[in-house]
Amino acid sequence: MPQVDRIAEPWGTRTPYGPGDTWPVRVDSFLEQGLAEHDVDRWVPSATILHSNGDALDIAVKDGRIAGVRGRAGDRVNRGRLGPKDLYGWQAGQSPDRLRRPLIREHGRLVETDWDTAMDRVAGRARELLAEQGPSAIGFYTTGQLFLEEYYTLALIAHGGIGTNHVDGNTRLCTATAAAALKESFGCDGQPGSYTDVDHADVIALYGHNMAETQSVLWSRVLDRLAGPNPPRLVCVDPRETAVARAAAVHLANRPGTNVPLMNGLLHEIIANGWIDERYIREHTVGFGELRERVRDFPAEEAARLCDVPVDDLREAARIIGTADRLLSTVLQGFYQSHQATAAAVQVNNIHLVRGMLGRPGCGVLQMNGQPSAQNTRECGADGDLPGFRNWSNDDHVRDLARVWNVDPLVIPHYAPPTHVMQMLRYAEEGSLRFLYVTGTNPAVSLPELARVRSILEQERLFLVVQDIFPSETALMADVVLPAATWGEKTGTLTNADRTVHLSDKAVDPPGEARPDLDILLDLARRLELTDKDGAPLVKWHDAEGAFEAWKECSRGRPCDYSGLTYELLRGGGVQWPCDARNPDGTERLYADGRFRSAPGDCEDFGHDLVTGAPLSDTEYRALNPGGRAIIKAAEYLPAHEEAGGEHPFWLITGRTVYHFHTRTKTARVPQLQRAAPEPWVELSPADARRLGLAEGDLVEVATSRGAVRARLRVTGMRDGVVFLPFHYGYWDRPGGHRPEDERSGRAANELTTTDWDPVSKQPLFKTAAARVTLVERGAGGPSAAPTTAAARPAGTGVPATTGGPQALAGESGQEPGAGRVSGRVREGGAA
Ligand SMILES: Nc1nc2c(c(=O)[nH]1)N[C@H]1C(S)=C(S)[C@@H](COP(=O)(O)OP(=O)(O)OC[C@H]3O[C@@H](n4cnc5c(=O)[nH]c(N)nc54)[C@H](O)[C@@H]3O)O[C@H]1N2
């Protein structure tokens, strides 16, 4: 079997294909040193957990331990491929510093205890506060990294049992804008497109999406199209020179915070040139007139000036997009975490609506997700939504949910949308929120303006529960730490960004006394003695499959209908929802018939003013008269609240590398990945570096009015005036190693970011801030440790290439060495 260093080659070997063809199989695998595939005891079906692509794989089990992974050839999502984080990342679960026993704080210190003591303390404090203040004292902050079954159980406990409205996920930082943009345009959450649109598209536009590093298997699919006959043309909108930008026919490196004028400029050109589908607009949309009026102010010259991009490039991008026969667009954090997030993301939907490019092969919008199960957090109502995409401001929807749960509708708070996490922090700061239960997220590194976050989480009067698998920065601040089992150690389902549901079966036992998140939540519900309106236990299931069966009922007839799925069916491979009696094999594309879930009684949200965020009332929404049509919403441009200039002349943006996942609690514990990107770095353009007298490898300080971070400089092909920092590095350093108290600041990008959010989606702005860059210490001639393989590729020469060496050799089969085509050697997916 060919062996490839997948640190040096994150996307592996090309398997070219043409438009309309099936993406060839290539099976990637990585096993423990010295182990061969035939030595493996069992293969257990699962899917990737370190991004939202949902790549199907089998977990190799040897002597009761996870010993490797192998992509599933038969799965629709990845056709066998895996990315670098997935190939090596499973090793993190075996790290010696996994949490094994519950911890409680005694006299200021965290000490080990048994489950009963820990859970009694959690439930006891919750009861006290419920008696004293009521449900508003209690908040839940969850994640996009657990399983559907866990979110649904959490949503029931919080909304239907305790009756608090303070329920959100880190999905707020991640996909809140994806959900918001889908609701504004189509009346309801739910990804219209499908990954198979890559197979058919003749133009793919990527908006603020570094797909090469963040959905690396989907990017392999794009690369394989680019290497085949009649390749698609790419348009990339991103201030950094990412691998996507380098592959694009047109790269628009717009000034951060100018996505709305850019989109308005593109729409202006598309409409002015008549590249629109008038019939589709007439029959399937409302609001086109307003859009046409609004974008009149954005002729190409004006848009290009505001965004600081060459006007010819903007025109060329508009022409490529405007004349595409099959247009696929993807949108991610460069839009969602930037200024005017929802307003900009909605304009991408508008391009598809005015061009009538939805619901056909190759014509899709992917308002991407980031985390592996962020879609489930939203569906199940464990963030700012009610379960099943029910509308919190529609009493019929609330009554229907109460019926499913057998509770009084008044128990379910619906006086306002569920509280977003930045508002929860504010309540904690003011002292009204006194109990925060955090599952599967590390806010002490991932929320903006960390000095403030620390001061809030560390308050004596806030009771903080952290359910995690490692002693994270946040866990170390907690009053109670609950050790969780994780991926491979528990069973559940997860749904990726194109609505594909996968089952992840338990492969091995968790370490020590760690328990699945679901079991911990069930235990909590029991100790709180939560009941339905007949006095029976509120939560009526005892295991993952029971939770899934209950969720199927909750989702029945809703847009995200799971009623046709079973665990047994999912063991055969991923299926796209809605899956019901009418669509037993799932549904590839939504809105193929041009009908949307936008009728007032049907929609998930009545929408907002995109610029101010003011919510529309039921009456205002009815006046739009969407019926079952999509809603075209225009937006004017407002400059960012914090603009570069004066003392802070740079635009600060933050983001990711292909080798790390978030706050690195997993990837830093994996030698192949940690070595590839061992410490933070700072990126500047060659012209800016020259102007400041800085060179590759210099130690620099990046400062905003909130804080400062020091790291070594990498000079890259980024646009001028922008400074980039990866956000992966907290003050945790290595297994067993937290930095001393006085060194807690100075490393994490979020020391610098601001307490500000999009008015519609409430997603924090991690990609718009003003900063200055100064020299701390000359480099000793050596380069920074930034990886060379993707966006951080050095502009200059002399930097050694990032490689993984013999330890990183991974298998690639299903392909003759060097032939670039599929042989018959591949076994189709499944257990061996
Ligand atoms: N390797 C890896 N993969 C991941 C993750 C990970 O941590 N590591 N995390 C997963 C998760 S949860 C998420 S949400 C996704 C995120 O995936 P992406 O959104 O692709 O990742 P980011 O690096 O956050 O941001 C994407 C790009 O936005 C650009 N950008 C910054 N500001 C602007 C702007 O104002 N306008 C425009 N147009 N672009 C801008 C940045 O230059 C950056 O290249 O990745 C998922 N996949």
Ligand SMILES: Nc1nc2c(c(=O)[nH]1)N[C@H]1C(S)=C(S)[C@@H](COP(=O)(O)OP(=O)(O)OC[C@H]3O[C@@H](n4cnc5c(=O)[nH]c(N)nc54)[C@H](O)[C@@H]3O)O[C@H]1N2
């Ligand atoms: N500056 C800046 N900040 C950002 C971003 C950015 O681009 N720039 N991106 C934002 C985005 S998109 C995201 S998604 C967030 C991510 O931010 P976080 O969610 O804070 O990041 P993670 O490191 O993934 O934290 C997940 C935690 O869950 C734990 N965990 C893993 N598996 C399990 C499990 O099975 N059970 C339990 N109980 N715990 C588990 C991990 O050990 C870890 O502590 O960061 C956001 N913050």
Ligand SMILES: [Mo]
């Ligand atoms: Mo995310």
